[in-house]
Amino acid sequence: MKAPLLLALSLFAQSTAPWAEQLAFWSRAELQSLRQRLASIEEELRTLPEPSMAHTSSRRGFQSSRVGDGEPLWVELTWPGETLVDAVALIPVPVVRDDGRGTSFGFPLRHRIEVTDAAGRTQTASESADDLPNPDGYPVLQRFTPVKAVSIRVTATKPWQRNELCVFALSELMVFSGKRNVALQATGSASNSRQQPLAWSVENLTDHITPLGLPVAPGTPAVKGFHSSLASTGTAPKQVTVLLPRIAELDEITLVPMPRREMPSWISYGFPHRFRLEVSAREDFSQPTIIADFQTTSFTTPAKNLASFPLRKQPVRAIRLTTFSLWERSGDFLLALSEIMAFAGGENVALHAQVIASDQLDDPAYSPAALTDGSSNEGPLLPLPDWLAQLQQRQSLQREHTDLTAKLAALRARSQDQVVNGSIAAGGLLVAGLLWGLVHQHRVRRRDAERLRERLARDLHDEIGSNLGSIALISAYASQDDATPESMRADLVEVQTIARESADSMRDMVRLISPRGRRESEEWSAVVHGLARRLLRGVKMDIQLDASSPSLEIRRELYLFIKEVLHNVASHARASHVSLHVQQSQGRMTVQISDDGLGFDPSNQSSGHGLSNLRERATTLHADLVIQSQPGQGTRITLTLPT
Numbered sequence: 001m002k003a004p005l006l007l008a009l010s011l012f013a014q015s016t017a018p019w020a021e022q023l024a025f026w027s028r029a030e031l032q033s034l035r036q037r038l039a040s041i042e043e044e045l046r047t048l049p050e051p052s053m054a055h056t057s058s059r060r061g062f063q064s065s066r067v068g069d070g071e072p073l074w075v076e077l078t079w080p081g082e083t084l085v086d087a088v089a090l091i092p093v094p095v096v097r098d099d100g101r102g103t104s105f106g107f108p109l110r111h112r113i114e115v116t117d118a119a120g121r122t123q124t125a126s127e128s129a130d131d132l133p134n135p136d137g138y139p140v141l142q143r144f145t146p147v148k149a150v151s152i153r154v155t156a157t158k159p160w161q162r163n164e165l166c167v168f169a170l171s172e173l174m175v176f177s178g179k180r181n182v183a184l185q186a187t188g189s190a191s192n193s194r195q196q197p198l199a200w201s202v203e204n205l206t207d208h209i210t211p212l213g214l215p216v217a218p219g220t221p222a223v224k225g226f227h228s229s230l231a232s233t234g235t236a237p238k239q240v241t242v243l244l245p246r247i248a249e250l251d252e253i254t255l256v257p258m259p260r261r262e263m264p265s266w267i268s269y270g271f272p273h274r275f276r277l278e279v280s281a282r283e284d285f286s287q288p289t290i291i292a293d294f295q296t297t298s299f300t301t302p303a304k305n306l307a308s309f310p311l312r313k314q315p316v317r318a319i320r321l322t323t324f325s326l327w328e329r330s331g332d333f334l335l336a337l338s339e340i341m342a343f344a345g346g347e348n349v350a351l352h353a354q355v356i357a358s359d360q361l362d363d364p365a366y367s368p369a370a371l372t373d374g375s376s377n378e379g380p381l382l383p384l385p386d387w388l389a390q391l392q393q394r395q396s397l398q399r400e401h402t403d404l405t406a407k408l409a410a411l412r413a414r415s416q417d418q419v420v421n422g423s424i425a426a427g428g429l430l431v432a433g434l435l436w437g438l439v440h441q442h443r444v445r446r447r448d449a450e451r452l453r454e455r456l457a458r459d460l461h462d463e464i465g466s467n468l469g470s471i472a473l474i475s476a477y478a479s480q481d482d483a484t485p486e487s488m489r490a491d492l493v494e495v496q497t498i499a500r501e502s503a504d505s506m507r508d509m510v511r512l513i514s515p516r517g518r519r520e521s522e523e524w525s526a527v528v529h530g531l532a533r534r535l536l537r538g539v540k541m542d543i544q545l546d547a548s549s550p551s552l553e554i555r556r557e558l559y560l561f562i563k564e565v566l567h568n569v570a571s572h573a574r575a576s577h578v579s580l581h582v583q584q585s586q587g588r589m590t591v592q593i594s595d596d597g598l599g600f601d602p603s604n605q606s607s608g609h610g611l612s613n614l615r616e617r618a619t620t621l622h623a624d625l626v627i628q629s630q631p632g633q634g635t636r637i638t639l640t641l642p643t
Contacts, residue, residue, distance in 0.1 A: 034408045041401045048394040049379075049387060052213035053094050053137050054265045056303030059209045061093050061171035063106060063200045065192045073108075073168040074155040075205060077175060077186035082118045084177045086146040086581070088126070089388050090154065091172035091210045094137030104135050106169025108156035113142065115149045123147070131158065137211065138395040141388045143544075143583050145592065145638075146177075173205045178542050178579070179346035179383040180251060184208065184310045198300075213304045214256065214338075215387035216379035224377040225258050225338035227270065227366035229359040234326045238272075238335040239358040242319040242372060247281055248344040249313040253291060255321070256339035258377050259304045266303045270336020273298045274325035277309060279316040288320065295324050316342065319350070334361075338376035346383075346542065348374070385544070521549040528562060532580060535566040542579040550589060550643060554621065558582075558591065561617040565593045565637055573597025573635065584643060591639040599634050602627045 064073050090111070092104035112127040125144040132140075152175055159166035175183040188202040195201060228238045255277075257268035277292040278285075292309045299307070319342060326333035342350035355368040374381055382390070525545050532541055550558060562580070569575055575597030583590050602611065611627065614637070618625035623641030 031408070031411055034404055034411065038401060038404055038408065041397050041404070045394060045397055045401075047218065048390050048397075049215075049217055049382070050394065051138065051211070051391055052265060052304055053211055054213075054304075055094075055211050056213075056266045056305060057209045057300065058198045059201075059204045059207060059300070060199045061091075061209075062169060062173075062188075062190065062202055062205045063093075063194045063196075064168040064190060065194055066165040066167045067192070069161070069164070069166055071166070072155070072191050073159050073166060074153050075168070075170065075173060075188065075190045075202070076151055076153040077173060077183055077188055077206065078151040079149070079182070079186050082148045082150055083182050083185075084146055085115065085149050085152065085175050085182065086178065087141060087143040087176040087385055088113050088152065088154070089142075089172075089174040089176070089385070090140040090170055091174065091212065092135050092137055092140070093169045093171045094211050104137055106160045106167045107135060107140075108132075108159050108168060110156075110158035112155045112157050113144075114153045114155070115147050116151045116153070117148050118150050125152075127157070133399075136395065139212065139388045139391055141385065141392055143385075143581075143585075145590070146594075170205060172208070172210045174384065174388075176385050177346070178544075179385060180343055181208075181308075181384055184252065184308055185312070208308050209302070209305050212391065214259070214306070214376050214378055215382045215384055216376050217382050217387075217390075219375075219379040221370075221373070221375040221377065221379065223367050223370040223373065223375075224365050225256075225336060226355070226357065226368050226371045227361040227363065228335040228357070229361055230332040230334055231326060232332065234273075234328060234333045235324065236326065236333060237358070238323040238326065240321045240335070240337070240340070240368070240371065241285065241356040242340050242342070242350055243283065243354040243356065244317055244319070244342065244349055245353060246349075247315050247317045248342070248349045250279070250311045250316045250342050250344050250349075251313065251346075252311060252341075252343040253277065253279070253309045253319060254339075254341040254343070255302075255307040255309075255337060256341065256376050256381065257302050257304070257307065258336045258338045260377075266301070268301050268303050268327075270327045270329075270334050271299075271301055271307075272321075272323040272326055272335055273301075275299065275321055275323045278320045278322070279311075279314060280318045280320070281315045283317055285318050285320060289314070298325070336366075337371060338378075339374070339381060340371045341381075345540075347540075524549040524555055527559065528580070528582075531559070531563055532566060532578075535563070535570045536578055539570075539575060540577045542577070542581075544579075544581045544583075546582050546584045546589075548584055550584075554589075554641070554643070557617060557621050561614065561621070561639060562591070562593070564613050564617065569593075569595050569597065569635075572600075575634070587643055589641050589643045591641075592636065594634065594636040596634045599629045599631050601631060602629055 062075060067073065090107070092107045095103050095105045109131040110128040113125045114122050115125045116122045125147065126142045154170075154173065156166075156168040159168055161167075173183055173188070174181045175186070183206045186206060188205045190202050193200075193202050198204075226240065231238075255271075257271045259265070259267070260269045263269060274294050274297070275292075276290060276295055278288040278290050280286065280288045291311065319340065321337075321340070323335055326335055340350060340355075341348045342353075350372050351374055353372045355371045357368040360366065360368055528545060529543055532543060549555065566578070566580075569578055573595045575595035578593070578595045581590075581592045614627075615625060618639060618641075621639070621641045623639050626638040626640075627635070628638075629635035
């Protein structure tokens with residue numbers, strides 16, 4: 001009824017008073033809304049990383065030969081064995097135009113990502129149905145359900161075109177398994193390739209050289225990194241050793257350079273020209289294994305890029321970097337690095353590890369311990385997929401900010417000419433319609449609030465009420481005459497545990513409703529991470545949440561669903577690793593929780609594991625629920641729902 005009434009009001013106003021479309025009240029409301037959204041965007045942008053958008057190396061990336069329309073253009077990465085993958089990042093080749101704005105050279109308007117497993121089965125992981133806007137140098141990160149792959153192919157189904165010729169170009173192709181870029185261990189190929197050493201080559205797809213800069217969050221670390229003492233000759237030996245807290249099977253060692261703002265972007269301050277990287281499974285560094293040897297040839301300066309060296313599950317206790325040719329600064333020579341990272345299963349096991357240096361600069365701004373503090377000299381280091389996702393979010397917000405700024409300027413210009421004048425009847429009718437709309441909107445909100453209040457009351461009654469009943473019962477047992485001090489202490493511990501769980505649940509529910517001044521997405525992420533940490537103490541976790549937050553109603557139900565699943569894992573699975581991934585794409589949200597625990601037979605109704613509760617939650621969310629499990633092979637639970 002509301003829409004027809006407002007339409008009638010509009011038609012009446014148009015026929016009697018054209019000025020009604022420009023009422024100052026509406027303009028002021030819209031202006032205020034635009035200003036608030038712009039302020040919100042600007043606040044969020046301050047928390048997101050910024051790409052450097054500068055070519056820092058002679059290696060530009062991959063570029064195909066220029067072909068006619070209809071000729072295939074693709075690139076492919078192949079691994080020696082099956083690798084679990086869950087995301088692909090396409091890093092464009094940026095070009096800065098005369099107007100100072102960027103664009104991406106050779107980035108396809110449409111593309112398809114295909115994954116092939118060891119059995120030769122190929123499936124499409126992602127495919128664009130419509131033309132994509134030019135990413136303007138920003139990364140395009142696409143996540144999908146984890147799948148085993150021996151190869152991944154990216155095809156330009158609608159290539160970038162100039163002068164009737166098509167070309168496909170990328171600065172880098174990253175493929176992720178959790179937090180780890182497994183593309184470093186792959187071999188690249190292409191339908192065709194322009195070979196122009198060093199600028200253009202298929203090999204450049206996986207060299208970690210991009211124009212985006214280091215994967216850092218905004219912030220200024222207290223200590224910049226490690227800086228050796230100054231030497232009078234470039235051949236003076238310098239050595240740094242990282243002693244891991246335990247032996248770990250490493251997949252990758254990464255050296256993080258130390259760029260300086262006062263220097264050109266293609267210079268890595270203090271990064272050695274020639275060096276050797278070795279590892280040992282022994283604390284005393286006996287029986288070392290050489291990982292990278294640049295004693296006789298110079299290493300290409302990484303500039304503002306990571307220098308990564310892949311390993312294949314190599315048992316390592318100690319890492320050693322030895323220099324043979326130092327970086328020169330105005331007649332003296334030095335070694336400087338921001339960080340040394342060592343990854344095992346996507347985790348940086350070198351974080352806060354002991355560092356031993358042959359010498360160091362006497363300056364509090366530098367310290368050997370800074371090599372394992374998790375920060376570069378430009379800010380805290382981020383996992384690559386998280387950093388890329390945040391860069392994507394920055395681009396989206398910047399585009400929205402540009403559009404809203406233009407809209408705000410147009411609205412301001414229009415509002416300056418507004419004159420509230422005209423027919424009393426038309427004005428009265430519009431005011432009456434407005435009041436009716438406000439009353440109707442208030443009723444709808446009140447009804448929705450009442451429904452939500454009832455659901456929350458039910459949740460609190462089910463969990464908090466049950467816990468309070470348990471506390472009362474335990475207290476009654478403890479107060480009996482025959483209770484021993486030992487039993488009373490045990491009862492007290494149980495009461496404390498139940499009370500703490502009740503307080504945690506109450507706090508989570510309040511935080512879901514009221515984000516405490518933080519963005520809803522931040523609060524949602526904090527609640528889920530906190531819940532996982534409480535329920536899965538001592539279990540290795542991989543949690544990846546989409547940047548956006550679902551609606552309040554969906555948040556409530558998802559929280560209870562995730563809590564039920566994690567509680568089942570903690571109670572029954574005996575898992576050592578749990579992954580929780582929440583993704584949103586094309587109006588759908590996917591929640592996938594996997595563990596490497598005992599598993600069970602989902603068809604066995606007596607298996608328990610709270611399956612009926614999960615199905616009820618899925619029904620409430622109008623979601624599809626898939627439970628995959630076998631005894632001894634872990635469990636995967638996937639929930640897919642419309643957003």
